[in-house]
Amino acid sequence: MKQINASIITIGDELLIGQTIDTNSAFIAQELNKIGVWVKRRVAVGDSGDDIWQALDAESTISDIIIVTGGLGPTADDITKPLLCKYFGGKLVVNEEVVKHVKYLFEQVFRRPGPMLERNLKQAEVPDVCAVLHNARGTAPGMLFHKNGKVFISLPGVPHEMRGLIVNEVIPRLLQEFEMPSILHRTAFTSGQGESMIAEHIKDFESALPPYIKLAYLPGYGMVKLRLTATGDNKEELEKELDSQFGQLKKLIKAWLVTDTDEGLEVVLGKILKQKGRTMGTAESCTGGYIAHLITSVAGSSAYYNGSIVSYANEVKENILGVQHKTLESAGAVSEETVKQMVKGAIEKLNADYVVATSGIMGPDGGTADKPVGTVWIGAGNKESVIAKQFLFRFDRERNIQQTAHVALDFLRKFILTNS
Amino acid sequence: MKQINASIITIGDELLIGQTIDTNSAFIAQELNKIGVWVKRRVAVGDSGDDIWQALDAESTISDIIIVTGGLGPTADDITKPLLCKYFGGKLVVNEEVVKHVKYLFEQVFRRPGPMLERNLKQAEVPDVCAVLHNARGTAPGMLFHKNGKVFISLPGVPHEMRGLIVNEVIPRLLQEFEMPSILHRTAFTSGQGESMIAEHIKDFESALPPYIKLAYLPGYGMVKLRLTATGDNKEELEKELDSQFGQLKKLIKAWLVTDTDEGLEVVLGKILKQKGRTMGTAESCTGGYIAHLITSVAGSSAYYNGSIVSYANEVKENILGVQHKTLESAGAVSEETVKQMVKGAIEKLNADYVVATSGIMGPDGGTADKPVGTVWIGAGNKESVIAKQFLFRFDRERNIQQTAHVALDFLRKFILTNS
Numbered sequence: 001m002k003q004i005n006a007s008i009i010t011i012g013d014e015l016l017i018g019q020t021i022d023t024n025s026a027f028i029a030q031e032l033n034k035i036g037v038w039v040k041r042r043v044a045v046g047d048s049g050d051d052i053w054q055a056l057d058a059e060s061t062i063s064d065i066i067i068v069t070g071g072l073g074p075t076a077d078d079i080t081k082p083l084l085c086k087y088f089g090g091k092l093v094v095n096e097e098v099v100k101h102v103k104y105l106f107e108q109v110f111r112r113p114g115p116m117l118e119r120n121l122k123q124a125e126v127p128d129v130c131a132v133l134h135n136a137r138g139t140a141p142g143m144l145f146h147k148n149g150k151v152f153i154s155l156p157g158v159p160h161e162m163r164g165l166i167v168n169e170v171i172p173r174l175l176q177e178f179e180m181p182s183i184l185h186r187t188a189f190t191s192g193q194g195e196s197m198i199a200e201h202i203k204d205f206e207s208a209l210p211p212y213i214k215l216a217y218l219p220g221y222g223m224v225k226l227r228l229t230a231t232g233d234n235k236e237e238l239e240k241e242l243d244s245q246f247g248q249l250k251k252l253i254k255a256w257l258v259t260d261t262d263e264g265l266e267v268v269l270g271k272i273l274k275q276k277g278r279t280m281g282t283a284e285s286c287t288g289g290y291i292a293h294l295i296t297s298v299a300g301s302s303a304y305y306n307g308s309i310v311s312y313a314n315e316v317k318e319n320i321l322g323v324q325h326k327t328l329e330s331a332g333a334v335s336e337e338t339v340k341q342m343v344k345g346a347i348e349k350l351n352a353d354y355v356v357a358t359s360g361i362m363g364p365d366g367g368t369a370d371k372p373v374g375t376v377w378i379g380a381g382n383k384e385s386v387i388a389k390q391f392l393f394r395f396d397r398e399r400n401i402q403q404t405a406h407v408a409l410d411f412l413r414k415f416i417l418t419n420s
Numbered sequence: 421m422k423q424i425n426a427s428i429i430t431i432g433d434e435l436l437i438g439q440t441i442d443t444n445s446a447f448i449a450q451e452l453n454k455i456g457v458w459v460k461r462r463v464a465v466g467d468s469g470d471d472i473w474q475a476l477d478a479e480s481t482i483s484d485i486i487i488v489t490g491g492l493g494p495t496a497d498d499i500t501k502p503l504l505c506k507y508f509g510g511k512l513v514v515n516e517e518v519v520k521h522v523k524y525l526f527e528q529v530f531r532r533p534g535p536m537l538e539r540n541l542k543q544a545e546v547p548d549v550c551a552v553l554h555n556a557r558g559t560a561p562g563m564l565f566h567k568n569g570k571v572f573i574s575l576p577g578v579p580h581e582m583r584g585l586i587v588n589e590v591i592p593r594l595l596q597e598f599e600m601p602s603i604l605h606r607t608a609f610t611s612g613q614g615e616s617m618i619a620e621h622i623k624d625f626e627s628a629l630p631p632y633i634k635l636a637y638l639p640g641y642g643m644v645k646l647r648l649t650a651t652g653d654n655k656e657e658l659e660k661e662l663d664s665q666f667g668q669l670k671k672l673i674k675a676w677l678v679t680d681t682d683e684g685l686e687v688v689l690g691k692i693l694k695q696k697g698r699t700m701g702t703a704e705s706c707t708g709g710y711i712a713h714l715i716t717s718v719a720g721s722s723a724y725y726n727g728s729i730v731s732y733a734n735e736v737k738e739n740i741l742g743v744q745h746k747t748l749e750s751a752g753a754v755s756e757e758t759v760k761q762m763v764k765g766a767i768e769k770l771n772a773d774y775v776v777a778t779s780g781i782m783g784p785d786g787g788t789a790d791k792p793v794g795t796v797w798i799g800a801g802n803k804e805s806v807i808a809k810q811f812l813f814r815f816d817r818e819r820n821i822q823q824t825a826h827v828a829l830d831f832l833r834k835f836i837l838t839n840s
Contacts, residue, residue: 014638016459017605018449019647019682022442025464029438039436040471044445044462047636051460058478119616137814158639160815185437196539216467218434219578227439262439282709282730288716289702289709292730296708299784299817301732308730309740310702310712316727316770320740350736364719394557395580397719 005040007059011070015044036180060150070157072140090129098124102139133169137161182235186246187227190256221406265409266294273304281350282308283342286360290405306350321345339379356380356412362400380415425460427479431490435464456600480570490577492560508565510549518544553589557581602655606666607647607682641826685829686714693724701772702728703762706780710825726770741765756808759799776800776832782820800835
């Protein structure tokens, strides 16, 4: 079976001046991958007719499917629709279904005061050579074109609109048009060992892999992800072979294995707590609510997560968490004693079975010779015992916060597994 | 003066299967933009020698500067360095400066147990036709090549390493090699009005703009950003003209203007509080700490931010925030009464001048006929008065949380400006 390749073209000056981070491409790539389409290239170009035209030409020599996002909003910097019309040799016509939908959105959903604008109704104009893809979440419809045996799909760049269109319109149509090979992944998540040591440890395994199974290393946040990717026609056989290889890999990295599915630590931790029927809470100083955010981004986390006391001010550490004034005076806010008292206070105040606490200096300022920027104390405990450990991270503020949060989740995970 | 164009090539299968979101490109684009380099294209390709080679060829016909990130780690899936060697016609040689640096990192910084591995030392091998760029934060050095009058720069993909290299090595060298035109931006942040209504309101202004000043709309989180971009040779004149146009624009959108600098609401709010010498806190249910995270991601926020009580469980709403049991029973956790009591409780417990509180149903489950998914109550207040408002967001869980947090920050901002 032929491999089906796709290119993703994102349009918008905001991508080229770095004002916007492109999250759309990752979502599209994931969804295409699931149905066996290999994304060969991703390209970002500005709001320039020539550049878009050139990208359409270039990508269609490489890929079977070209997905274009962006450039379809109601404002004047959007030049994409007229250009697509010209590129595919059609003319703009009003689509009555889209008119109805735009009117419905304005009257029933957005409930905007005043009359609808000409430019909003213009969203209903589409090239007469495309199939219209229904955008349930917004006014700009998706469009599907054929040219020289290639499929071109144009989608609005607003992430939640694009996502709805990909899942409900694009994927079903691609499955109709193409016969797909299988691309399968298995991902293992490790903590406590560096990328190069792991690579050294499993080098014989890696060199013995069949050519259709690839191993990749994805480091991040003190963890290393190992991903096996298999490509082939017979999905069942491929799955069997991949599972067998993945089983071997898991045995080799057993000492550092956190989970064998591609999910974050916050999901892993939630599963452990649900299985044990226990609850947790957090007491955050330097992570400022980021751990709470990671945990509550998981749907259903209210089953095991009670809450957090974000004690940014020392006063809050004292008044709510009951950290002793003299501890803050003598040992300081970033100390073993303080995080241990934070854990104890939060277990009581949040009525939680387990608590993890953080206190540190995230930068860029606030460091001292004794406690440089990046110094962090993490504590974890239950009603019976509390432990704490010091870490030193050497990144910028944003990354220090993220790294601390992930290391704290892993610290609590290990505490729960050894204290239950 | 000739416009200097750049292309950014990111390497890695993880980008093409959507496992990693590319934040590097946005950072590089911002930094290049500041010195007047226009990023013409961004391309992501997989760990495939042919695809990387082809991208180098294609981008160097378009751009003067080609920046490549990724593919330089110590593990076996990295094929970039040998390929660069071949592409630029050199051979790999050991660079003693890098050897020293790698040894220093392992012995003094990482403090890894055991001997250093062959594969770590291999990081010190570089093509003999490149200038080595010192990577203070990691083992893989950057490399700079010249070919056919174009500049090629290869950097590791680890974000904080790449960032250090761009700022300390790449930008100074590019400023030596090229004479740059100016690219200037002005960004205004609005809330309370949709993209198309704003566009309608300022259409005369937009059509009267000179050809070297472009207007762009960037919608997001219930806000619309308006960005003016000017390009030209004479920086001073350009600045004058741009400021004059931007002044006109700000007058036109005065009713919805939040800030005239490109900064988030969390930064705007912090500035207001610092100026007034006031403090704030948060009481978060449905946003689960995300507002606290946004606020504490700003360096120096401890000057005005006391903390948050993330009351995910109703028990925490009662025990710490003092929400009445009968209120939770009768009106429910997602109600005007509850968020108002959350505000009052948090003002007292956090000893804060202002507090914003959220309670809602973020989905995908938990909705009822009365209170569908996306229903949110937001409260804001000080010791004298508390207000609350209901919202309905229609996105997925992640986006509902983000939207609620941003709307809550704006709700508090408006409360402070009218109640101080």
